Structures are given as C-alpha cells and as structure tokens.
Amino acid sequence: MADHKGAYGASSSNDTSFRKTWDRSEYAAKAADRDQKIKEEGKARYQATLEGKKYHRRASTPEDTKDTEARSARLNVADKVGKTQIIVAGAGQGKRGKSAGFYCEACDLTYKDNLQFVEHLNSRQHLVATGESGEVRRAALEEVKDRFEYLKRKREEEKAREVVDLTSRIEVARDQEEREREEKRRKRNEKRRKTKDGLGVQEIKVENDGRG
C-alpha cells in the first residue's frame, strides 16, 4: 500500500503539509524577548512611581530614519500663479485630500498658504511621514572646509560661464527680446479671442487657487 490513491488521483491522505509547524526554539526566543520587555517596563514604571512621576511609553524611532537635511532648493510656490486649475468635486474636507492650494502627498493635506505649507513641511507629522528623524548631523571642521571649497568652485564656474564677449551678449539679449515679444503677442491674441465671440472661452472658476 505505497500510494493509496483516491478516486481522482489525489495523493495519500497522510499529507499534512497544510498544518502549521511550530518551531519551538523560535517561539521560545520570542517569549523570552517579551518577558524581558515586560520586566524592563515594570522597572521603569517602578522608578517613575518612586520619583513621583508618571511613566510614559514612548514609541521608538524606526531603524531606517534618515537624518534631516537642509533644503537644497527653494520651494516652488510661484509656478501656478495666474493659472486655472480644475478641482475634482468632493476633493476633500478642510485640509485633507487634494484640493486647491499646496498639496503634500506624503500626508494627504492641502494648504492654502505657502507659509502654512512650509510650516507643515517642517512639522513632526510630516517628518514622521517621510521617514526623517528631525535631527541634523553635526558638522565637523573637515566637512565645513569641504563645503566651502565646493561652493567656491561652483561660484567660479558660474562666473566662467558668464558670457563676456560683446557680440554674443547682444545675441542673447536679442533672443530674450524676441521671446518676450512672442509671449506678449500670444497673450494679446488670447484676450482678443475671448471677447470677440461674445461669451468667449468658458472661464473655469476655482475658489482659493492658492493666491490668497
């Protein structure tokens, strides 16, 4: 009776691989950990009562938090000025959900003001959501010197790239003028088109488009 096959060719009914296996040593280790944690917490609570204070259990920082660093570029707050934007109806209540204004993806919050937005980006809530620790690494003298050299080099490179030759400067200025004239022409045409047809293009009205 090697392979007791059932009617449909199913293998032996002695196959018990679906059952949970209990790795005793692993679970013993887990239990030991838990016991130790409870003991430590008990000690901490005892000490707190001795001092007359209340014990607060603090959530520990996850291991992969990054150090906070300074912003490497200015925040882009001005690119939507003068533009119209369609907002999905039912976008969100108050700050939650994406609606008109500055939106933070990590926290799903919208702010109507760039000052509030920047405050939020610096806040504890956002730092936790982006996995940053809110602490900055202290710089040593070597780092400061390196950074200094780097900035000096960058500035010199920028200076070198500046066009000094008179003819090329004239050309650059002429190109700039052309571009500006094109922009003006385009805007003028758009305005003319809107009023010419009577109603013109339907303006999509957005409330609180962030300009306050």
Add this chain to the structure above:
Amino acid sequence: MAHHADAKRALDERGYKGQLVRGDNPLKLFEKPVRDRIVDSYYWKEQCFGLNAATLLDRATELSFVGGTYGVAQRPTPFLCLAFKLLQIVPDKEIILFYLEQEEYKYLRVLAAFYIRLAWEKDEEVYATLEPYLTDSRKLKRRTREGWALTYVDDFIDDLLLKSRVCATTLPKINPRLFLEDEDRLEPRISALGGELEELDGEDEEEDESNGEVEEVNGPVNGREHEADGSDEEMVGG
C-alpha cells in the same frame, strides 16, 4: 551627535538641556520680540530648517546685506536669521574661526564676528580675535529700519566692540579696552595707522597749522556715522 532641525525645542521654556552660553540658553541672547519675528518669518522656515555648520555656508555665501529688523512689521533680515541659527547650533570654536578667517565672503566674516561678540565670554579673546579685522575695509550694505546704508567691515566690527546695540540686539556687556589694559589682561592697542599718526603729529609740531588730514586719519579709529538720516542715536533695529 546631532542637533534638532528646528529651534522649537530650544525655545521651549520648559527646560533647555543643550549647551549653555553665558550661563543660559544661547537663544536668549536675542530679545523675545526679535526671536518671535525670526521664528515666524518665511526665510527661517524655508531656508534655515535643518542647517548644520556646513550647509549654513550655502546660505551665508548668498547673503548680500547685514541688518537687524526692518520695516513697520519688524521683519528680520536673513543675516539676523542666520545669526540666530548659529546660536542654536553653537558650532565649535574652530569652525567659527574658520568662518572669520576666510577671505572670500565678507558677509560670512561679519556673521562670525557678530557671533563671537555675542557668544564668547572672555573679553580678552573677543578683542584679540576681532581687532585684526579692523584693517578690512570692504564695503557692506546695511538694511536700516527704513532704507539702506553703506558701511564697512572695519566699521561694523568697531561698532561691535564699542556700541551697545547692533542689529536689533543688545550686545552683552564687555569691559572697555582701557580697563583691560589697566588690568594687564591685554596689551595696549597697536593701531595699523599708528605709524602714520605719529608722523603727522611730528609734522604738526613743525608747522603751526592743523590740517584736515589729521581728522581723516582719526576717522576709522574712532568710528564713523554713515546714517543718512543724520540722527545720532545708536543702531537700534538696524
């Protein structure tokens, strides 16, 4: 070793545990209204968040004027915000000396001098460290309460050593130089123009007329007034 990205913890009255400067929280060197203006300003929130001594260089090299607070609403200048950041970070002495000794960025040098005057407690060290820079005569742009003014690096450092209020802060009390000389803690001051002065004095004795030249030479040593508004008051708020 890490410090916080924001100054909120340090400004909290409920127990400051960081480094002490002059026996107290270093941020207390600025007055409360000024502190509030700085912390509420957009520059502080956007650009001074998460700076350490190295990334502060990025901001300091972009400085283009000194000043305290300006305008009706007492807005702080970027210079003042960066000084506040330095007070929060309390960098090592060697880093501050590096800022001071470098030649390329005059506003960074002036920022370091301001920090030294505020934070260092030994008067002799302050005088000894800042006096060599009284020879630096580069121009600085200064933002006053209602407008702009022209000043010089040596003029600014001289103000730091002599005046009691600079850039919207009341500077901590420092013993006058004569007092320190009397106590033998410092050598009598050797001015860079001392030689010229003596020559001119010598000439003066030969001729009986006093030239206007003598007054000009005295100019940088005693401190000049550059205010366009013509008032004699100290640099309050600017």
